[in-house]
Amino acid sequence: MASMRTGSSNGIVGQKRRASSPPHPVDNSFLRPTTLLFPRPIERESIWPRYGEYRLLFNRQRPRSPVPQTxxxxxxxxxxxxxxxxxxxxxxxxxxxxxxxxxxxxxxxxxxxxxxxxxxxxxxxxxxxxxxxxxxxxxxxxxxxxxxxxxxxxxxxxxxxxxxxxxxxxxxxxxxxxxxxxxxxxxxxxxxxxxxxxxxxxxxxxxxxxxxYKKPAQISVDDQNKLVSIVAETRDWRNLNDYTASRFREVMAFVMDILDGSYEDWEPREDSRLAELVGIMIVRVGAFRESHIQRSRQLEIHGWAYKMSGSSFTPTLDLVSAPPHKPTLVYAKANKGFCSMADVDEGFEQMSKAQAQTNFEFLTLTAYTFLASTTLTQNQVFLPIHQLKRFNESLQGLQELDINRDPNATLKSYQALEKVLYLMRVVMHRRPEYQGCSTSTVDTLLALFPASKRPTFKYPSTANSMSGSSDESDED
CATH class of the missing domain: 1.20.58 (Methane Monooxygenase Hydroxylase; Chain G, domain 1)
Structure with a gap:
């Protein structure tokens, strides 16, 4: 009959073609492929932080009590x-x-x-x-x-x-x-x-x-011992072959339990060990493929850093080794870097928008993303030295938003600032000319840390160690 529906090209009539799995990710080799199919399309997440999302996390309140039953x-x-x-x-x-x-x-x-x-x-x-x-x-x-x-x-x-x-x-x-x-x-x-x-x-x-209910002293001791063990374990997480999704959920549950609780003789939100674990989890969560579950997981984990006090920060990144470690130690998002001059222009546009918000933390997060994209850029022709100097000028704006004057400084601020220094070393190692024009910027960033928690910074091609100041006089 003319009105009869014709089958698809495979000759099967009346049967929908099976949906195919999404292609395997290629941006980072350690991303684990998945065959999960989702009920609705998932837009690819932008690599750039969003200010609205940042404010949502910063102002995140404890979930409300359940609605009274009718x-x-x-x-x-x-x-x-x-x-x-x-x-x-x-x-x-x-x-x-x-x-x-x-x-x-x-x-x-x-x-x-x-x-x-x-x-x-x-x-x-x-x-x-x-x-x-x-x-x-x-x-x-x-x-x-x-x-x-x-x-x-x-x-x-x-x-x-x-x-x-x-x-x-x-x-x-x-x-x-x-x-x-x-x-x-x-x-x-x-x-x-x-x-x-x-x-x-x-x-x-x-x-x-x-x-x-405050947890008694013995539970406090047990939880702190478990925290020490988990921190030691997660330090060895380098890619998804080192941990499973179920183990990741277990660690998440442990951190949530600690952050939401209160103890008789321990304040977890000021504990540097928990701060280190939160920093590791923020990086490692980026290795999972995008999904609705992943989106929820990211919001939860990134929210932890805003619950932690800034006093919990302790330098944990290696800013001394030469050559510097790979960027994936502090950045695990799917990111191909800058693929054109238009991408670079977008990066500077994002930096300008972040500066307009006059928010230290958000500007630091945007700068961290810019540097990560720089390290992942295959063709460095898109980033001539004058563009890197322009980026350094944007970083100098952090001095005007001095985090040390903010009584509500959170862990996120200092961890993002430490990551910026880490990625600057990576760029310096690959682009030696960048080191010569960045010393004053490094001085500025190091001075933003409290003196007692200032990381030790060593330029990748020299033996000069810094802990807040430098004898070198190169200007940006």
Whole structure:
């Protein structure tokens, strides 16, 4: 029939052609290819920092508490719990699942409970027992129908109990809440197919516990020891062959837990070890391929540096070795460098826009991106020496925005400034003429660090070491 649809060129009629995987990245050899297909197109991220995004990260607030439940939603929760209770096998009557569901039902309407604190604490304790029983049974007989039913019992109980915890006005036992949080995480790990259904419970409970309760001294010691171990591990991360996405998520979870929490005898946001770990994670996250998950991951990790105090900064980059290490140690984004004079003009336009914002941190981030693009440029003809001198003049503007006068200076400011010096050394090594016209700029940048935390800088082609000043008199 003339009206019949014709098949595609492969002769298959009525079947959509399978979408092909995106091409493997070629900008950096260590980027891991992926075959994930996304439901909507993902625009290629610009290499240049955006001021609006910077302000969003800088002003980022702690997520709001969950929206109060409507009466209709409360009724649905109650009906669901009562249904789980009625469907329990006879053998489970008066057992831990029966008791936990009954306790959860009692705290769904906290405004109608006389002994609010006592009831919620009982619900927490019985929920812990139910989760422990679930995990114990799973170790003996996984994947049984009864086990799946008990998993749903636990999910509904946790959802109701966590909501009650968030709504309670009095303090609960911190140890019980931490036990429940650990058990909720174990459920996610034990039942990965159902992990997303438990994510809300563990996330909200973690935020509540870390914001409301100070961790005791022993937990502080344990977390600091773990921090030291993780920092040592991540120092050896050079490309995606050195770590997996799952390990990266584990480290992220650890950092989030520390940053959102409070300790009796430790202030993590002023700890130089955590500052170093945050700096490493900011660089390493750039190695993953672009995706919606990656976008969320980047926002979270870059936001850490704005939570950290500027006093946590300690020089960690090698500004002495000759020749300098590769740029990928501090820059891992997919970037081909400047491929034309138009690209260079765009770079200077970005620098001008950053200067117009009169913001030290944003100008430093833009300068860091400009230098990274310079080091990755294959044809250095696009960057004659007068263009590099022009860039140095832009850097001198940082002196007028002296970060030392800002009482709210964050870790991000100093880490970005240290990266600028690192990449300047890389350019000097490749373009010796750049060194001769950059000494005063280096002096200016080093002077922006607090005297006690000023990095030691050595020019790549000389043995002259600097720690804030130089005997050389070359001007920009």
């Amino acid at each position: 009466e209709k939603k409360i009724a649905q929760v109650l009906d669901g719990l009562k249904l789980r209770l009625s469907n329990l096998p006879v053998a489970e009557q008066d057992g831990v699942f029966y008791t936990s569901i009954k306790s959860a039902i009692k705290v769904v309407r906290l405004d109608q409970v006389a002994d609010e604190n006592l009831r919620v604490q009982q619900a927490v304790n019985t929920a812990c027992l139910a989760v422990k029983c679930l995990l114990d049974r799973n170790s003996r007989s996984p994947d049984s129908d009864d086990q799946h039913n008990r998993l749903e019992d636990v999910r509904q109980v946790l959802s109701a109990v966590v909501r009650a915890i968030l709504d309670t006005k009095e303090k609960l036992e911190a140890s019980g809440l931490r036990d429940l949080l650990d058990l909720a995480k174990r459920v996610e790990d034990t039942f990965p197919a159902s992990a997303a259904r438990f994510k809300w419970c563990s996330t909200q409970l973690r935020k509540f516990v870390t914001s409301k």
